[in-house]
Amino acid sequence: MPKMISSEKEIMVSSDKTARPLSRRNFLTYAGAVTGLSVVLSACDKDDDNKGVNLGSGDTGILNYAYALEQLEAAFYVKVIASPFTGITADETARLTEIRDHEVAHREFFKNALGASAIGALEVNFSTINFTSRDSVLATAKAFEDLGVSAYNGAGALITSADYLVLAGKIVSVEARHAAYIRDLISNGSFADNTVLDVNALEKSRTPKEVLAIAGAYIVTKINASNLPTS
């Protein structure tokens, strides 16, 4: 059993509806203690219905959801800066490097805030993105930033802790600043057009289910969001 989990830093016990991450040490203790019992350990069975990572429930689930999205964004910008697109300007390099650092800061913030409840590192797949192409990179950046803003806006009402809500608010406006900047790079003046705004000039938000369906195209790790709050 330990061999099967060698790549896992954290193990989810899926025998109840709540994701309960355990440290490796604790897991091994549990595993030893329950040998022969019928406890289901999802990480031990890759074909289990709950394979992949379970975001968990309640506010922890929402924070893990945000953590997953920030992992995706950070991984993307790390690659953008590591292999810049053809013709990138000095100003674009500076701004995109800053965005990378903002997303990495968000990712690490959630990781630390979640502590033992944090999901592990997600595996991403950017094979559909041509990192040498300005158009390809900026189009993806636009999609990710708009998605992030709509995700935070849609998740706000699902958060029960005022402190977490405020923190999400501190991050979402920075994502909106990113989104507007990227959009203006693609087409100046498109910072807030009617593809992201409704008739009242309110941003169109998305539910976690809608967001994950879109983000899923870039995430290899299977994400189980079934325990997230929906209202």
Added chain:
Amino acid sequence: MNFNNIFGEIEKVDPEVYSRFDTRRKALRNFAGIGRKIAIAAIPMAIGSMFKKAYAGSKSTNEAVVDILNYALTLEYLEAEFYTKGLQSPLLIPAGAANRDITTISNHETAHVKFLKDTITTAFGAAKVAAKPNIDLTAKGTFADVLTNYSTYLAVAQTFEDTGVRAYKGRAAELVKGGAYLTAALNIHSVEARHASHVRQMRKAMGALVKPWITGKVTGIGTTAVNASYAGEDLTTQATIQIVNINGMGISVDAATEAFDEGLTKDAVLAIVGPFFI
């Protein structure tokens, strides 16, 4: 801009607010249900109807609720007036991209005004909607050339947008579990942030040393009159977690402050916008 904290504010003047909706839980569920059941365009009407039902026959409380809604509306009036007047001032905003983009932002702020007015009208009647106050866009002379000097105009625009973003955030905590009502506030908040980002880029194109995001508490504006709008933006610790070099990631102080926008209290916002009202 401030479509926030209506329940929290009402609770201060009417501790029974939640019982008027049966229970707090039910009140919040009512809000939560709105988003699922009706089109977004109808939210002001739906929220207005809820208050109308809950407060039927309670005149003094009605006045307090109207005051709160009109407070938010008044801040929106200021922004809408600023852009409308700017666009009407000859030779202020250059033709082309600048005019196009200020028009875009102006249309959004006007739409936000309408959103709030519709809500108040539905709940309490058109007579309760606050008239647009007399506005002095020079802030009693502080920005004397705001409607004749494009550079000053954009500096004030940046300050309004960045302050607007902070105004929402400053009271988000009081809106927790606010359902569709909270979602609506968030959906305005991010639009203000998009505006701020673009206006800052417009200023950068004219030589201002600003980025789309806020670095430290740097204003990028040549007068200390706007400092209050950026006070506290230099925070590098979030929820007791130090962001600078977090987990060995090499995050600079600048990046740490840029990565998180900070809120402003109602009092701080009122102190900032006060000089613009006559």
